[in-house]
């Protein structure tokens with residue numbers, strides 16, 4: 608599993624840093640967000656869904672697919 612930030616798309620809003628419940632993200636000395644504690648990610652999907660620039664991807668193994676991967680049965 609790896610959380611990937613595409614810095615070509617990132618607009619530096621820091622929403623991912625502010626909203627991650629597990630403090631996976633941190634800010635470097637220049638104030639740019641980066642993945643610091645990837646092992647703390649519990650795949651809630653919040654950062655990826657809330658990123659306004661579609662710059663963030665939460666990668667996961669299929670055997671530990673996150674809840675947002677599944678849809679409610681119709």
Ligand code: SF4
Nearest residue numbers: 617618620621623658
């Ligand atoms: S939410 Fe998206 S655009 Fe905002 S800092 Fe994080 S990766 Fe960048």
Ligand code: SF4
Nearest residue numbers: 627648649651652654
């Ligand atoms: S998926 Fe959830 S726990 Fe994982 S980095 Fe994003 S906001 Fe944090």
